[in-house]
Amino acid sequence: MKTxxxxxxxxxxxxxxxxxxxxxxxxxxxxxxxxxxxxxxxFINDGEHLTKIDLxxxxxxxxxxxxxxxxxxxxxxxxYHFPLRYFVYIGITAMIRLIIIDHESPSDTLIxxxxxxxLVITLYIANSNLLKRES
Numbered sequence: 194m195k196t197x198x199x200x201x202x203x204x205x206x207x208x209x210x211x212x213x214x215x216x217x218x219x220x221x222x223x224x225x226x227x228x229x230x231x232x233x234x235x236f237i238n239d240g241e242h243l244t245k246i247d248l249x250x251x252x253x254x255x256x257x258x259x260x261x262x263x264x265x266x267x268x269x270x271x272x273y274h275f276p277l278r279y280f281v282y283i284g285i286t287a288m289i290r291l292i293i294i295d296h297e298s299p300s301d302t303l304i305x306x307x308x309x310x311x312l313v314i315t316l317y318i319a320n321s322n323l324l325k326r327e328s
Contacts, residue, residue: 232251288308
C-alpha cells in the first residue's frame with residue numbers, strides 16, 4: 194500500500210519539473226526576444242551594410258520567439274495542455290523563414306510551399322468541429 198502512495202507522487206514531481214523547465218525556457222526566450230528587438234532597432238538605425246533579407250530573417254526569428262512564448266503561456270492557461278494550433282503556427286512561420294533564407298532551388302521551394310499548404314489544411318481541420326473535445 195505504501196508503494197502505491199509513493200508511485201502516486203511521481204506524476205506530480207514530473208509535472209513540477211516540467212513546469213519549472215518551461216518557466217526557465219520562457220525566461221530565456223524573453224531574453225532572446227529582447228536581444229532580437231535590440232538587433233532589429235540597430236538594423237533600422239544603421240542598416241546600410243545589411244540587406245532587406247537580413248531584416249526579414251530577423252523579423253521572422255522574432256515572431257518565432259514570440260510564438261514560443263505564447264505557446265508556453267497557453268500551456269499554463271490551458272491547465273498543462275499544449276494546443277495543437279500553436280505548434281502549427283510555429284511550423285508555418287518556420288517554413289516561411291526557410292523559404293526566404295533558402296530559395297536557391299525551385300524544387301525545394303515548391304516542397305516547402307507544399308508543406309505550408311499541408312500545415313494550413315491541418316490548421317483548418319484543427320479549428321473545425323472535427324477535432325473539438327467534448328466537455
